[in-house]
Amino acid sequence: MSDDKGLVSVQQQVNKVGLTRNDYKGAASTLCKGCGHFSIANQIIAACYEMNILPEQVMKFSGIGCSSKSPTYFLGRSFGFNGLHGRMPSLALGASFANTHLRVIGVSGDGDTASIGFGQFKHLVRRNIPMVYIVENNGVYALTKGQFSATTERGLSLKKQGINQYQPIDICLEALTANASFVARSFAGDPRQLVSLIKAALSHRGIAILDVISPCVTFHNQENSHHSFTWVRENKIPIQDITYIPPEEEIFIENFEEGTTREIDLFDGSTLKLKKVGNDHDPTDKLSAYKLLTKAIDENHVITGLIYINPDQPTLMDIHQLPEDLPLNRLPENRIRPPRESIDKVNKMMF
Secondary structure, three states: OEOOOOOEOHHHOOOOOOOOHHHHEOOOOOOOOOOHHHHHHHHHHHHHHHOOOOHHHEEEEEOOOOHHHHHHHEOOOOEEEEOOOOOHHHHHHHHHHHOOOOEEEEEEEHHHHHOOOHHHHHHHHHHOOOEEEEEEEOOEEOOOOOEEOOOOOOOOEEOOOEEOOOOOOOHHHHHHHOOOOEEEEEEOOOHHHHHHHHHHHHHOOOEEEEEEEOOOOOOOOOOOOOOOHHHHHHHEEEOEEEEEEOOOOOOOOOOOOOOOEEEEEOOOOOEEEEEEOOOOOOOOOHHHHHHHHHHHHHOOOEEEEEEEEOOOOOOHHHHOOOOOOOOHHHOOHHHHOOOHHHHHHHHHHHO
16 A cells, blocks of 8 residues: 555554554544543554564453453454453463463553552552553543542542542552552653653563553543643653663664763663653652652642663562473473472372
């Protein structure tokens, strides 16, 4: 397929694994027109296409809610499982433990994660499994017609719900407290930043929590809402200018000035280049990450960018010394079943 100038259409350009961008799409969206969740799905498609990831090498999981419909709209050729409300983390953990050779993407919402699934979220994070965990955070239960969620800001007034009297949960603060090894926040209306963070998350060896403010245009569309397009655009503060550099490319930094950029090497050989934007934040300093988030809450701002990263934190697979040559669900019986001598030895100890 080509245009009038004979140039290959962007949608039909082939990447290094022989796939076009269209090969990374899913089913047609049934979300409301203008929903931020669809923008997130588009950036997942872009990230996987540009990183040359085979869709068949990805597992995607979700729970219940508008956000949990999102995996239908990207990577249609990938393995997928839509689980119970708040139970996505345990499904993803079991699948990733059984097959460490597949990438894992989990998509959840602020209700699915910060309410009914809060316990599972915290325990998944502390186990540090290699997984990209995206929270599509719109501050409302949109699938059930607009009730307040656990991340809705205090004092917000909605026509049919009254005034929210409770303090909100901050997903990034909770992830830090649970010892996540990668914590970031982005905005569905900032595709350049979002796609770079998704690429970095896919390259991170450990749990990568990405809290994405994703406005609901139907039930949570007041301009003064902290989850609206208007408010976030006017009040968000990006802490870095983020560039993801694949491992195959040589790194060039134009107009380099000492002290203005920071490069973080990810486990797969790729690099995340961070250029400071009016904020002297070190994303490898956990205490600095806490201060950054709490200050943003006090000043009524939304901090976006890479908040914290620890590329050397052991994963659940490291702790249990899983074999690297084959995943557990591919191991032959002689590598799983204890030898007769070991069984006899254990039996003798029992009597």
